[in-house]
Amino acid sequence: xxxxxxxxxxxxxxxxxxxxxxxxxxxxxxxxxxxxxxxxxxxxxxxxxxxxxxxxxxxxxxxxxxxxxxxxxxxxxxxxxxxxxxxxxxxxxxxxxxxxxxxxxxxxxxxxxxxxxxxxxxxxxxxxxxx
Ligand SMILES: [Zn+2]
Numbered sequence: 001x002x003x004x005x006x007x008x009x010x011x012x013x014x015x016x017x018x019x020x021x022x023x024x025x026x027x028x029x030x031x032x033x034x035x036x037x038x039x040x041x042x043x044x045x046x047x048x049x050x051x052x053x054x055x056x057x058x059x060x061x062x063x064x065x066x067x068x069x070x071x072x073x074x075x076x077x078x079x080x081x082x083x084x085x086x087x088x089x090x091x092x093x094x095x096x097x098x099x100x101x102x103x104x105x106x107x108x109x110x111x112x113x114x115x116x117x118x119x120x121x122x123x124x125x126x127x128x129x130x131x
Contacts (some may be wrong), residue, residue: 005112006111006112006115007110007111007112009097009101009111010101010104010105010110010111010112013098013101013102013105014101014102014105017098017102017105020099020102021102021106023103023106023107026099026102026103026106027103029099029102030096030099030100030102030103033092033095033096033098033099034096036092036095036096037089037092037093037096039092040085040088040089040092041089043085043088044081044082044085044089048082048084048085050079050080050081050082050085051077051078051079051080051081051085052077052078052079053076053077053078054076054078055076056074056076058072058073058074059072059074060072060073
């Protein structure tokens with residue numbers, strides 16, 4: 001399988017996107033595909049059952065530092081994705097990435113540069129960037 005670089009992906013999206021080239025269509029398709037990712041994850045619990053959710057209040061000791069939080073934070077998910085759910089979620093995330101790239105194309109933004117800037121920001125600021 002060929003390794004796809006983000007710039008190649010963005011260029012391919014530009015070549016293939018015909019119907020939703022309007023900023024309004026791309027914005028709404030991006031939002032729609034994001035909702036479909038959420039729906040696919042939800043259905044792992046409500047339809048398939050390969051995952052369950054047991055959500056409770058996060059239990060973080062009062063004396064824990066922000067750096068310690070990760071060890072106390074629970075995803076509230078239990079189980080493992082079955083192959084079918086994994087395939088569906090990957091497909092929905094791919095659709096979402098397609099419209100993210102389309103949005104970048106319309107706005108003349110370089111997704112590769114955005115990813116590099118974000119990576120560098122995370123690397124430089126670390127945890128403090130996310131508080
Ligand atoms: Zn499943």
